[in-house]
Amino acid sequence: MSNILKEKERGSLIVISGPSGCGKGTIIKEYLRTNRDHSWLSVSCTSRPIRPGDEEGVNYYFVTKEEFEKLIKKGEFLEYTEYNGNYYGTPKEHIESRLASGIDVLLEIEVQGALKVKELVPEAICIFVMPPSMRELRDRLVGRGTEDIDKILGRFKTAYKEINEVTKYNYVITNDTVDEAVLKMQSIIISEKCRVDRIEEVYLGNEEEEIHELLRDDKYFVNRDIEI
Ligand code: ADP
Ligand code: 5GP
Numbered sequence: 001m002s003n004i005l006k007e008k009e010r011g012s013l014i015v016i017s018g019p020s021g022c023g024k025g026t027i028i029k030e031y032l033r034t035n036r037d038h039s040w041l042s043v044s045c046t047s048r049p050i051r052p053g054d055e056e057g058v059n060y061y062f063v064t065k066e067e068f069e070k071l072i073k074k075g076e077f078l079e080y081t082e083y084n085g086n087y088y089g090t091p092k093e094h095i096e097s098r099l100a101s102g103i104d105v106l107l108e109i110e111v112q113g114a115l116k117v118k119e120l121v122p123e124a125i126c127i128f129v130m131p132p133s134m135r136e137l138r139d140r141l142v143g144r145g146t147e148d149i150d151k152i153l154g155r156f157k158t159a160y161k162e163i164n165e166v167t168k169y170n171y172v173i174t175n176d177t178v179d180e181a182v183l184k185m186q187s188i189i190i191s192e193k194c195r196v197d198r199i200e201e202v203y204l205g206n207e208e209e210e211i212h213e214l215l216r217d218d219k220y221f222v223n224r225d226i227e228i
Helices: 024-038 065-073 095-100 111-120 134-144 149-163 178-193 208-216
Strands: 005-007 013-017 039-041 044-046 060-062 077-083 086-091 104-108 125-130 171-174 199-202
Touching: 013 024, 013 111, 024 039, 024 104, 024 178, 044 065, 065 077, 065 086, 077 111, 086 111, 095 104, 104 111, 111 125, 125 178, 134 149, 171 178
Parallel strands: 013 104, 013 125, 039 104, 044 060, 125 171
Antiparallel strands: 005 199, 044 086, 077 086
């Protein structure tokens, strides 16, 4: 138990991007399995059609294009974008309250949205997930079996543009194996908690004299295996 440091208790805003099919969802799911008590994955709104395996309110809030546009007008989004012909947006609601109560907020969003968040919240931790190769990305996209060939082609073309933006992020994780990628994600987040700019106060106590006296006193070393 340490009481020497008083650190900011605010949670971190963590942005995860990467081309469709690189494995973001898989890594985040695995990360949350052991970090759910202090992390929350924001659920975005989208106008894209629901696909096999998607659950309303879990993967997304599915709305029509018209409903999405109404939400934009009402200023409900932290950021939003159009991707492959559909809207995607991060609802503002709940993000600030969770960060303030020490919960890390994870946003799984594409590159334009990530750059917007970085502009609005410069301390956000932006992580780019990279596929091991473009061939492996193709295999994962096809293997997932959730889109038809036209949609896969669209996503694959977008992937090239997205990868060109990697240097605008703070970190990059190559998703070779899920275990290694999750370990890297965990390590990044733990390292960020150790940044000195999270320190609010260093408290050394007021026993300096007493501790010095004790150290000067030979009796302190009696029965101790220390050579003086
Ligand atoms: P994204 O969320 O980035 O679109 P997914 O998490 O849906 O990607 O992963 C796409 C496909 O690749 C899924 O079928 C998933 O099981 C698979 N996958 C993810 N990570 C790996 C990995 N490290 N090795 C092999 N397959 C993976
Ligand atoms: P998918 O259709 O595969 O679920 O998502 C397509 C892309 O949209 C992915 O890159 C995903 O990260 C991104 N995305 C999901 N939600 C949001 C969001 O709220 N904002 C932005 N900018 N992108 C999002």
